[in-house]
Amino acid sequence: MIETELGPGLVEDLSGLLGDRLSTARIVREHHGKDTSFHPLCPPQAVVFPENEDEVCRIVRACLRHRTPIIPYGAGTPTEGHISALKGGVAVDMSRMNRILRVSPSDLDVTVEAGVTRKQLNNHLRDCGLFFPIDPGADATIGGMAATRASGTHAVRYGTMKENVLSLSVVLPNGERIRTARRARKSAAGYDLTSLFIGSAGTLGLITDVTLRLHGIPETVAAGVCGFPSLESAVATAIAVIQSGVPVARIELMDELSMRALNGYSRLDLPVAPTLIFELHGTAASVAEQSDLVAVLAGDNGGSTIEWRTRQEERNRLWQARHDIYFALLAQRPGAEGWPTDVCVPIASLADCIGETLSDLRSCSLPVAILGHVGDGNFHVLFAVDPTKPQELAEAKIFNDRMIRRAIAFDGTCTGEHGIGYGKLGYMDLEHGGAVSVMRALKQALDPNDVFNPGKVVPVMGRSATAGVAGQDDRARSLLHTPA
């Protein structure tokens, strides 16, 4: 771990600005140096806790003067090392910027500070009959979700952050603040800066507030669990549902291992089989119509009878269990950490891509589960790895590498929703070819000093993929091969 001090004067500058909202304590730095995955601890040299946008601008200017990296920090829930301080620097923890600035029920939109979490927002919105659907599982911050282009279970119906952010306030690498767009539902006025910052993972600027589209809480919501004789038949059902145009709100795939872990961890008694969980939104009549069609399509593929749950507590328990699968799986192997893969392919290729992945995994010695947001063609293989055993990391890396190459061969992507961070830098050239040079030009244009989250998203020229984790900074590479 880098114990180097920050450049002389920077700590003084920042503590003059923030007082005790600057910390260099080891425990605080370590808390900010590890995400929810196998990526090793890589803490910043200091952590700051701004309370408003003006403080963020001052922090950025101070770091720029000292050419010190800035790493934006939301809830710490990425999985590709987005928050690792690969070159040291200052983590900007946004948790104190957690005000809901404005709700406009009649416009169906809201503006929040970046540190507001999605659960906090939905609790706040409930009384006005609206909700914000994007749901990556973790109780992530809205700023972090925008920065990583998060999606999750509802994306099949409501889209990802890309489709649900109307506007951002961003502090640029030069310390200036911009607003990327106004609040109109659509605009053709110039370049789409909102989309440029969404998914840029703090490499182009620091998001300070977010204006979101909201949706009416549906009149009727029904969730149903359906077991299948095989993973293939479950996937075939998911594809048929999408191709039939059912406006399904969620359609989640889990394999047997996931279901067993889920039952144990969440004290449920669901059938242990390859499973789809559906959720349908609409009027009572529309949900009834959708559920009939889903039942027919599932039945065609050998699916079990679906019991639809419309009570909110029941549904919440089911979805919380679904979201906890990651921890449920890891709990089965004490001390293990998760290596969640994340590919996404065109829907008609999903069955083949999952089938080839299953064949490949037959030779894998690690505990492994498959689950996914299959309505989008997005699925995850979760490896539970012992971080003290380099051979386990190496094995997961090899399967992940093949899985990514397979997805890209199906014209898919190496990451449907988790992002590049530094863990997938080595696949950017393979996926994007010459377009990476455009991304590099954009980074250079907006952050010429490479101060914002260096070593993430855009690979350094000339470093291409070798075994799947190349391309990142030397510090990270050495950490990765020498687990903490």
Next chain:
Amino acid sequence: MIETELGPGLVEDLSGLLGDRLSTARIVREHHGKDTSFHPLCPPQAVVFPENEDEVCRIVRACLRHRTPIIPYGAGTPTEGHISALKGGVAVDMSRMNRILRVSPSDLDVTVEAGVTRKQLNNHLRDCGLFFPIDPGADATIGGMAATRASGTHAVRYGTMKENVLSLSVVLPNGERIRTARRARKSAAGYDLTSLFIGSAGTLGLITDVTLRLHGIPETVAAGVCGFPSLESAVATAIAVIQSGVPVARIELMDELSMRALNGYSRLDLPVAPTLIFELHGTAASVAEQSDLVAVLAGDNGGSTIEWRTRQEERNRLWQARHDIYFALLAQRPGAEGWPTDVCVPIASLADCIGETLSDLRSCSLPVAILGHVGDGNFHVLFAVDPTKPQELAEAKIFNDRMIRRAIAFDGTCTGEHGIGYGKLGYMDLEHGGAVSVMRALKQALDPNDVFNPGKVVPVMGRSATAGVAGQDDRARSLLHTPA
């Protein structure tokens, strides 16, 4: 009009490459130098007609060598001077790149060359039960629609080009070709280059093919016309429909003058009153449910009984008439050209914004109609101006200027869908503030020689709005004040 020859050697280079698919004939150049609006003729010095992407790359490299502007040309249907050759140069007419490259009904997507028009595409798709919803009225090319971030009547349900393009092939200003994304429904792999090029109006590169999301043709489609006692009550109904969460597919506003013109031009006999035209998509049961709710909300605001039309020929005739209103209005004043304004505001402000605009227009001496895609908060005032009368252009400009400032004061945009072109350059600073400097940096990074559609979208530093059309190139300014 500039009659200057192109730089020595360029015509020879291009004709060596393209043979008779290079034209410097005056009639061809003039055809490519004027869009569907009052903006004056400003032709390029040559027009080329490439037939494949390789030719586009060579054209770009030749123009780059000669530092000669490139103006992409689709169907010539913008309204803000996007295709005006403000600094001369070569128009690249994409009409011969009109192949549908791939349809994947099971993935619900398609890849087309940039010169395919939306009607051509929908004719091609009909047999597989799919359609592409984005519908700006004109039979625009898909490439042009992507370049201008087009939307239109269906955007309220299906989104704009931003939400419906999965990937683009783009020839960059350096002559290299990139693909902006793969074909997965969603991806978190790096910066969102697709969105960056959508709406960039040919200033960052030339779009050669487009991969689009498709949608299933709904089981039931019903269109209905509803007259209201006032424009205000029609607008109130539109707002109520959106706020009630009815998934309306189209909701179009027209004033009395528009309806009178429409009846005359399209030989229909619709009531001459402030009117909403609705379209509902879904299953039979869902459309029935939606139509009941719409009827109640319209009735609450004094709307007439709605007769729902489900036969395709009837609906097509209605929508063709709606799309022809622009020409219907201009036909009432022989020799007139259209100045279509295009603001968009958050939906709850729509009634106030339209109300204030109506008050303002009471003192206008020009023929004027109001229509809009009101479900998005987007509306147009159409002025029919005599282009030989500078005082008419000046009058329209003043009302347009006030309308834009009003929309921006409501946190809206100066253009919901028509784009900036050069006609609205002067409002970029007002709408975007410091964010314009980010756009300028992006333009500089990708097109450092300012070869791609110069003088459009991004204002030159230091030239701000005066009376609403400032900021553009001197040639355009002089043309604007000296109509052809």
